[in-house]
Amino acid sequence: MARIARKTKRYPSDLTDEERDRLAPLMPKPGRRGRPREVDFREVINAVRYLVRSGCGWRMLPVHFGAWQTVYGWFRELARRFLFQTIHDVELMLDRARQGREESPSAAVIDSQSVKAPSAEMRGFDAGKKVVGRKRHIAVDTDGRLLMVNLTTADISDSAGAQAILDAIRKRWPWVKHLFADGAYDRLKLMDKASYMDFVVEVIRRSDRQQGFNVLPRRWVVERSFGWMTRWRRLVRDYEKRIDVSHAMILVAMGGNLLRRNAHP
Template sequence: MLDREREAREQSPSAVVVDSQSVEAPSAPCGSGFDAGKRIKGRKRHIADNADGRLLMVNLNTADISDSAGAQEIVSAIRRRWPWLKHLFGDAAYARTKLLDTAAYRGFTVEIIRRSDDVSGFRVLPRRWVVERTFGWMTRWRRLVRDYEKRLDVSEAMIHLAMASNLLRRLAHR
């Protein structure tokens, strides 16, 4: 809240951006799956950021869980913790009927941000860059490049520790 106030924004965010990242999990005894799209055997991190890139929620699953199924858990948990959030942004992987129905039932306005086939090369997509930047901040911690933890709760704690360190650094340098 202090960081948002320093940027002359309201304390409470009104929008959330969701995305997922598949990471290898070589130490996971049985908590890993295979993400066929990325060809990765490991775990999938589903995160929700506010529009400024601050981590609101993280959910870890096996890599074979689809993005929309993981986001359904995130949407339900977000509504319980932050009831004032109104808008939900995601990529084309979240344009599934079940997720959209869950989000609408929970009172979210959903906006799917799609890539354009007309544009070649790299292009920054609105709202999506925020969550991609958060994944970049996470992977600055060597321990989070791969998921070395055997337990999901320890892995989630390491993500929260990395993001708390990032927030403290932001607060200290202003």
């Protein structure tokens, strides 16, 4: 990390030149008409990564990133164009290929995380975790890379949120056939839908005789992914009012991890 930090401009979250070069082909091209574009997309990405990593507010961005209104406006525009989703998925496939694996995974691990969401338009109460906020339903590959995320209110059950995950995985990652889950996903509706969509759901249960903490096969992978996610302080809680903005923040964080891993192996 010290070697990488020397290549950044100001903050550890800034893009290095190698990372900038990997993103350059994906950036929007300037229009043929109108006033020439004055925005440096590298600075916009740097500002968004700084915000997500440090957990600060939009109005508290350092002034050398430019006006926060400009950064926020371009963040919403790039999210609307699915740029952060594209960066994440491209880097995910490249990282799998770099590790000698097929670019499209064939197995995934699903789980959920309830987080407080003080500013959300709609919130729910998770009675099990005693949390008022949103729930993140995610699917990761067997190495912990994020494949899919579905955001709901916290009162939505794990199995209900996973049904939307199944639909999304089939469209984006069609080769996934095997799913690992815990006992909360062993529900009739979910199992029927998984069987209808040609998924195999393997439920990994905790032993009744187990005492204390014990690492369970496969399930520890998704817990580690939640840990990677919450290292970006903006994601410790869900501070976003809109679900689409919160979704983009998650993609910025997890895509940033993959980008740095590929650019600096």
